[in-house]
Amino acid sequence: MAPFGLMTAGASWLAKSFSVFSCTSTLARCSSVLSATYITPVKYLSSQASGPPKRPVSGYLRFLLQQRPDITRHFPGIKSTEIMRKGAGQWVMLTPEQKKPFNEAAQRAREQFKVDLQRYQALLTTEQFQQETQARMQRLTKRRSIIQKRELNTLGKPKRSRNSLNIFYSEHFLDARGLGPQDKMKSVVQDWKNISLNQKQIYTQLAEDDKIRYKNEMRLWEEHMVEIGRPDLVRENMLPTKRKPAAKAQTIKKGTKKVIDTVKKATASKTVRSK
Known part of the structure; x- marks a missing residue:
């Protein structure tokens, strides 16, 4: 169980954070929360009874999940992003001793997760294990793609150019017929097929302008990426050209041959004179 001084400090901090309960009630509530967090056995749940064990969360997320009901009760209608922000601010203010119960519980959960995962994998057939591995690789690839997309958005990568149908779709989607997005999309596509060639030519020209x-924008952005040391984000054909090592070696070889020929001529002339 956590020390009494630790629980008192946590209670005082929560009282200042929310400013809704008295010091006595806050102390009792915080003391019970920290104690339960420290001694409650960790549970490992999965979305399917026969599926793999669910990966445990970190100590920070354990704290955030614990504080979420209190935050939503004291701030009705608060958005999830604001809950994350308030929880993160509270976590930062905790001392290492106050964070210790959450981190230790997360560590125990990780150790138990490894045991449960090995036990689960031992029951799989070769085909099932390969399917699980493939699914895990697909999830990892998707996660990396999302992270890369967020990074490119943060760095201000220009949006791709749109074709004529996409431009027409964006202009007419809100006024399209149908109740759901799929119905609206079908009606817009049908309208695109029914318009005249002259009307389509307008959107074709808009698409050409968007390509330019x-x-x-991509040229300027890639030049900026090279300047800030991120050439890995630049297309290969847009990277600065470098002199080929083979051409340099050939130049040196020609120069060396010229020097050798000069030395040979000078040696031959000295030999003739000595005779």
Whole structure:
């Protein structure tokens, strides 16, 4: 069980954070919360009874999940992003001793997760194990793709150019017929097929202009990426050209041959004179 001084400090901090309960009630509530967090056995749940064990959360997320009901009760209608922000602010203010119960519980959960995962994998057939591995790789690839997309958005990568149908779709989607998004999409596509060639030519020209916009913005963006040391985000054909090592070696070879020929001529002339 956590020390009494630790629980008192946590209670005092929560009282200042929310400013809704008296010091006595806050102390009792916080003391019970920290104690339960420290001694409650960790449970490992999965979305399916026959599926793999669920990966445990970190100590920070354990704290955030514990504080979420209190935050939503004291701030009705609060958004999830604001809950994360308030919880993160409270976590930062905790001392290492106050964070210790959550981190220790997370560590025990990770150790138990490894045991449960090995036990689960031992029951799989070779085909099932390969399917699980493939599914895990697909999830990892998708996660990496999401992270890369967020990074590119943060770095301000220009949006790709749109074709004529996409431009027409974006302009007419809100006024399209149908109740759901799929019905609206079908009606817009049908309207696109029914318009005249002259009307389509307008959107074709807009698409060509958008290609020019994208090309110019990408050129400036890639130049900036090279300047800040991120050439890995630049297309290969847009990287600065470098002199080939083979051409340099050939130049040196020609120069060396020229020097050798000069030395040979000078040696031959000295030999003739000595005779």
